[in-house]
Amino acid sequence: MSFLYEPIGLSHYLAVGAFLFVCGIVCMATKRNALGILIGIELVLNGAILNFIGFASPYFRDENLGLDGHLIALFVIVLAAAEAAVALAIALNFYNNHATIDVDRASELKG
Amino acid sequence: MQTLLPYLPSLLAIAVLLPLGSFCAILLGAQWLGAKGKFAGTLATTAVLASTVLSFFSAGIWFTAHPAGAVDHAAHEVPPVITGHGYTLATLAGTNVGINYYIDALTIVMFCLVTFIATCIHFYSTSYMHDELDDVVDQEALLEDGESLHRPGRYARFFQSLSLFCFSMLGLVLSGNYLMTFVFWELVGLCSWFLIGFYVERTTASTAANKAFIVNRIGDFGMLVGMMALWGSLGTLNFGDIDQQQGIFSQVRGEENHYALKVPDGMVRLAAGRQIEALALHATEPLTTEQLAAKVNAEMPVWREANLGYGLLIIAGLGIFCGCVGKSAQFPLHVWLPDAMEGPTPVSALVHSATMVAAGVFLVARSYPIFLPEVLLVVACAGCITLLIGASIALVATDIKRVLAYSTISQLGYMMLALGCGGWAAGVMHLVTHACFKSLLFLGSGSVIHAVQTNEMPQMGGLWRKMPWTAGTMLVGCLAIAGIGIPSVFGLPIGLAGYYSKDLILEQVYAFRSENPLWGSFFFAAAAGGACLTAFYMFRMWFLTFWGEPRAAKRFDRAHESPRVMVVPLVLLAILAVCVAWPAFSWFGLPTLSRSIEQARPAGIWADMHGALWHITLPEESKGHTAAVTSPVGLIELGAALAGIALAALFYAWKVLDPEDVSRSFHPLYHTLYRKWYFDEIYQAVFVRGTMALAHCASLLDRLLIDRLVDGLARLGVGLARLSDLWLDRQGIDGLVNWFAEQTYRLGSALRTLQTGSLRQYVMLIVASTVAMFLLISFWTLALTG
């Protein structure tokens, strides 16, 4: 608990990142709405991005990830956006075929 | 001409292959041979004529390169030989087996002889066989209902077989090793089978063909034994030296030994097996191969003195001679030749008088260097007996072709007798002259048969009025075979062809007699008596056929002279029969027959040969040419011939004595002669029935014992298999496999249920799996580290 009293350092970034990650996973695993699942995906990715930023900061540690981390974060942001776009299109296609967005109804393929 | 000498083998090879080409062409091109195949005759004749031209051309080349000058008996010259390698078929056990050639003066003479006579006979056959051009009604081939057979003509087939025969015979003459000889030997026998059985629907003809082939095969068995003996001990079957490899002749009569006959190293080594082993074992230290070989070579003369390997050489020689006994119809395998007269007359003329039966004599002449005196004595005995048998049976035969067949047997006996007594040149010369006049006689008889449509002499008579040309040429033939000529004692020896050869034979036998009184007297008496008998039965035949009054009027009326195509060969052969052996040719620079043959005499025959096991001496030939021999012999020969002719005239021409009376007085003897000394009956009872009985026993053994055993084993095996199939396979193994498959399927189906199709569950499982794996790994590392 001591980290709640310390100045903001690496562990805080990592904690928030982990929290986002877990939220995202839970969201992905439990939501019935396809768009909700996509939101979960975004959360997961953002959690990871936060991790990268934290590790890359030269102010928290002497040995750090450096510019690599920042660049990775930028790339992942863009990638997440692209992926979200495609996923949305696929969700729309699904809606056009099934007239619903409930992923539990998407269980014709099994076995 | 000299420059063409290297091409000599190729020229002779082409001469051999031309008839083969004709054979193939007639065989394959049946539809282009004109109506009924008339063109086949032209094709075959052209091929053989071309071969003749090539043979004479080759003769010209040869005698230009190796002139056959006057024979100088003192100078022991090795005969010129061209040997060479044509084509390797295989390399077996280190030796090359292939097509080789061996060309000497004997080859050249045989080539010219065979091709010339074959050409004459081909021309003759084109006319003689003309009734095969249309459908034939064969009076002698009767069907079950007694009707005569109607069949299409077989003109082309005749010339096809004739061409194949020419090819085989020429190949045999050219061959340079025993294997090739054997192949062509068999091929010649096969062609003879075809040709004897030409009128295959006649049971007599087909039986005769089989008889000829089978009897020949009996002889060939002996020949194979001889060949094996040679190959096994000497490692080669080549006659001459090819590519620096010694042939058989060089190994038996080597140059270093002045070409005297000695048992070759290979045979001595083979026979001295035990001694070599003893050498190797008794050495103080182990010997290398070279040391052992050196020791063996040192001991070789000692072993040779002890006559090791002598027996092997005798076996080799007897084996080869055995083949010749079969092919040349010597006693005891002479029974096939008279029956072979079932074939058409041109076949009898070409195959069974001039060429094929002479092949045996040719092989004896060719293999002469390896024959020991013991072997040659056997040859002479066989020849002697044969000549007597043949002459005696010919005295009473009534079928004109049978007379000639027995005459052939008798004359072949003469040749063998000559060769066996050491007279190489005499035997070969008689071969050549015999071919000429015997083929003439057969062709003439063919003319007669063609004219009167019967073979039986009692139904002929007085035909000289109707067929003067035939009668005249046949008279020439008869005179030739009787050996009529003016003996040398009266100055210049001049006579018909048979005179010279028979004279040489009797001279040689006379010389032999002076060296070996016991054998020689017997041989000489037989030979002289045989000459008398020969003259008698030949003129008996001539008188019965052409002289006197016709005995069957209808046949006489129908008789006519043969067309020119048939008469011209008769005349040509008659000319040949007269002058082929004249020594006068040397005046014009042409090689005479005797000088050509003398040139081919094998090296080493110029000395007397002494037998080691049996004490006989074979005199060398020049001893027979001394005046002390030629004078009495010439007179005896002329006397015998004239006596025979006179006796025949008494019986059949002037009808002073009656042959019927004589036959009745000597009835048992007559009957024996008429039944051909009962040879056929004896062979039938002993060999044929015996073999059939043996076969029957073997068949019984097979069916009752062996078949039952094999069937029983098979049934046992099937029963065992069924048992194991039921128990082991179906219940055991199948059960196990099926159970295993069943379980796997259940597991697979169970696993399918994992895939629920629900997306949320999939995502949940991602996380769950990661966590589970983490836990697993932690527990695992904990367990490891403690």
Next chain:
Amino acid sequence: MLFTLVNHLTTDTLASLVGLGAELVLCATIVLILLARMFQLTQRIDSTWLAMIGTLLALMVLSPLTPWDVTRSPVEMVSIGELPQVELFTGMLVHDGFGVMVKTLLLVFLLLLFSLIKLTKAHGKADSPDFTTLLLGATIGMFLMISTNHVLIVFLAIEMASVPSYAMVAIRRGDRKGSEAALKYAVYGAGAAGVMLYGISLLCGLLNSAHLPTMAMRLSELTSAGLSGSQTVLLVMAALMILAGLAFKLSAVPFHQWCPDVFEGATAEVGAFLSVASKAAAVALLVRVALGLGDSVDPSLLATVRSFLAMLIGVVAMVTCTFGNLAAFAQTNMKRLLAYSTIAHAGYLMMAVPPMLALVGVDNAAASQCAGYLGLYLAVYLLMNLGAFAVVAFLRDTMGSEEIRDYAGMIHRSPSVAICLSILLVSLIGLPPLAGFVGKFAVFGGIAQGYLATGDTLLAVMLLVGCLNTAVSLFYYLRVVKVMTMDPIDDEAAPMLVGPGILQRSYLWCVTLPVLLLIIGWNWLNVWIQAATSGLFS
């Protein structure tokens, strides 16, 4: 400083671009197709042709037998055995013979796939520009996967290869199954990628570098200095998460759930692409990551890391191939069966990596030989799987069904197809004398070699499990063969009015004949692949 930076970047970039020739050609092809669509040329020329030309050009630029060596100036071609391993773009990518080899296989596969698309009716001319662009884009992503040297590229490449695949599965708009499959694929893929990214972030943070060789160096320093408990936990966790992403791409158990559904929902052509190309790229990526982290200047320091990785990959591989083979038993849909077969073969592919890890440091030459065996298996697998999916595609065009029971009596209806499919299925089992045996034998031989050299029991167990699985897989492959050849034509089965045409059948035979004949002369392939992988280990 800016000046030097720009200078450094430009010289390095320009030099590196030459090593990226094939990718650039493919990019140009994409641009060309899009431009063609813009100028309405695609109505006259089918963009599949343009794509094929582009692929051929890329193959020529890649020049697999004598690739370009960028270390020399001017760049020149050298034989593939002499190609040195060189880092491009300041260490982001790596260019070596192994990469060239796998890229060649992918390009050849792409050519064959384009021909298949031309011969089948599922992807028509209207969608062709989009479809080919997606294919080419996914291929570029796969190329990056093969040459990766940096964690960013790992993630980027995976995403670049996967996202077009999501779209390709969904490309037929009216297809119910396809849309469901695409949704599952997209969500699952994104989820797995997200988990992987988190793991990457943890690993990078721990090792303070995103460049794989540098990470390996740091890791070796860390392990030699001694790992604390929390560090170990973190490392293991990160490794597992990264594995989740890699395993997703490889459809390895337990991250395979998407595979059967996606294959059943997508068209057979897309299925072929996913089954072959993405597996090949994924296993190449696995090799890069495992060796990148497990091999450094002094390999002995990373022995524990390597053994951990080897065990992880080995166990996952064994479970994967067993699961894939068992679950395929009761399948009724041909594509689903092929999906499980793909999972099983992914297991076999993964089995080629642990011996590599085991032999590093012990016998580097043998380790690169194991990489060669993997390449050989990939080459053979490419043909077999493509053939099988091609058959499914042709029969779907003529029969309209993909159920196995509708294949009954195929030997009478279309003997060519039946024979080809039988040959391909038997080859997938790995029975001699077909090509599948060559691949399996190579991989198992590599495992045996590794076991004999190191005595690692994991390798022996892997070999045993692999062989058992080959035996188990006999059943479901041969069941299809039996249905095709021995079952009578069912009255209720889907009717086949005309069989596949002459072009389709000749395509099948073109793919099947090498499978048949490769056993006679496969040495040329082996020699090239071994030369290519010889430079993999320093």
